[in-house]
Amino acid sequence: MAKDFYKTLGVERTADEKEIKRAYRKLARQHHPDINPNDKSAEARFKEINEAYQVLSDKEKRELYDAVGDDYDKVPAGVSAEDFKRYAGGTGFSGSGNFPGGANFEDIFGQASGRGGANFRVEPGGGGAGGVGDLFENLFGGRGDFGGRRQQRGPQRGGDVEQPLDVSLAESIRGTQRTLQLTIRSERGEESRNVTVRIPAGVRDGARVRIANQGASGSGGGANGDLFLRIRIQPHAFWKREGDNLSCEVPVRFDEAALGATIRVPTTEGEVSLKIPAGTQSGQNFRLSGRGVKQKDGKAGDMFVRVKVAVPKDLTERETQLVEELGALRSDDVRHDLPKGL
Numbered sequence: 001m002a003k004d005f006y007k008t009l010g011v012e013r014t015a016d017e018k019e020i021k022r023a024y025r026k027l028a029r030q031h032h033p034d035i036n037p038n039d040k041s042a043e044a045r046f047k048e049i050n051e052a053y054q055v056l057s058d059k060e061k062r063e064l065y066d067a068v069g070d071d072y073d074k075v076p077a078g079v080s081a082e083d084f085k086r087y088a089g090g091t092g093f094s095g096s097g098n099f100p101g102g103a104n105f106e107d108i109f110g111q112a113s114g115r116g117g118a119n120f121r122v123e124p125g126g127g128g129a130g131g132v133g134d135l136f137e138n139l140f141g142g143r144g145d146f147g148g149r150r151q152q153r154g155p156q157r158g159g160d161v162e163q164p165l166d167v168s169l170a171e172s173i174r175g176t177q178r179t180l181q182l183t184i185r186s187e188r189g190e191e192s193r194n195v196t197v198r199i200p201a202g203v204r205d206g207a208r209v210r211i212a213n214q215g216a217s218g219s220g221g222g223a224n225g226d227l228f229l230r231i232r233i234q235p236h237a238f239w240k241r242e243g244d245n246l247s248c249e250v251p252v253r254f255d256e257a258a259l260g261a262t263i264r265v266p267t268t269e270g271e272v273s274l275k276i277p278a279g280t281q282s283g284q285n286f287r288l289s290g291r292g293v294k295q296k297d298g299k300a301g302d303m304f305v306r307v308k309v310a311v312p313k314d315l316t317e318r319e320t321q322l323v324e325e326l327g328a329l330r331s332d333d334v335r336h337d338l339p340k341g342l
Contacts, residue, residue: 002070003048003052003069003070003071004040004050005051005052005055005056005065006052006056008048008049008051008052008077009023009024009027009049009052009053009056010023010027011023011056013066014099015056016151017057019240020053020056021053021057024049024052024053024057025160025162028046028049028050028053028162029162029230031045031046031049032046032162032163033046033185034163034164035164041063043185046185050159050185051240053159055072056160056341057159058156061136067082067087072295082213084295107283117323127235137145140147144333147206150290154220154222155218155219155220155221155222155223156218156219156220156222157223157224157225158215158216158217158218158219158222158223158225159186159215159216159225160215160216160225160226160227160228161182161214161216161225161226161227161228162208162216162227162228162229162230163182163227163228163229163230164229164230164232165178165180165197165199165209165229165230165231165232166232166234166235167199167203167231167232167234168233168234168236169233169234169235169236170268171199171200171232172202172203172204172205172233172241172293173201173204173293173294174201175198175199175200175201175202176198176199177195177197177198177199178193178196178197178199179194179195179196180196180197181193181194182194182195182214182227184215184216191216191217193214194212195214195227197209197211197214197227197229199229199231200296201294201296202244202293202294202295202296203231204231204233204243204244205231205232205233206230206231206232207230207231208228208229208230208231209228209229209231210226210227210228211226211227211228211229212226213225213226214226214227215227238340239268241293243293243301244292244293244294244295244299244300244301245292245293245301245303246268246291246292246293246301246302246303246304247303247304247305247306248257248265248266248303248304248305248306249272249305249306249308250263250265250274250305250306250307250308251308251309251310252276252280252307252308252309252310253305253309253310254309254310254311254312256280257276257279257280257281257282257307257309258275258278258279259278260275260276260277260278260280261275261276262274262275263276265288265305267288267303268291269291272288272291273287274288274305276307279308280307282307282308282309283306283307283308284306284307285304285305285306285307286304286305286306286307287302287303288303288304288305289302290302291303
């Protein structure tokens, strides 16, 4: 079945480079095997997406693909798409197309390879002396090309790679350095390497950290692609982070809430004092300005402290008596505004 790379990426055939790259990144994040460990089809889908992007993001490969379809990778260097279709009958070099004068592809390449069949391998650059390159040169007047045009396959940049990275809340606030063992999948296969990465202080959940030249390897002397780490901040037992703000819950005694008090509360840089007024209700929030996450520019979020009145479970006889006396003194109905039913 013919491959439709445009359909694979979900773009029109007129899509430009930015549209293709945008579509690829979206699909690569969605179908990456590390993000879909329980989906057996994810890896195959990811490979299809990568293949489509590698072809459509390369101007030369895309032109060949648009011209000859799935046979784009069978066109030898120095052969134009037009001549490939003209002399190969549009079926590639494994077909039965004829050269001018009745020369048959199967006969010619069977002789060139020293075998009777038509299956052969064309090495980049057209082969050595007496090989396929010389055969074309003899057939087409010593030009070494078709129609006087020679295609040059220059250095190709490797593809970008995106991978999730889990960090703790402390690492996201203070920054960290990690050494990662990566297995990078590309059209050239799998590459394994160790990469030391630095995660900046204040990095937010979902941020993409770019590590230059650590993506898939280039070919023909081309540069490597880039590695993008998608940050996932793991939950913390005490603090919750939202953007650059932090929130937490701190217990207070009944008497502290009723009479007011100054309590000590933890922050990411140590304890600070927080004054709560008399009559503080359970669930009430207090703001500590500038005690959230700090960014490089010196700006910092806030910390929100939610107080929770702790009710003692085991009262002594004297404590029970005092609570009963307090209850007798307080005659207000705290549930007077509740609805009577639906």
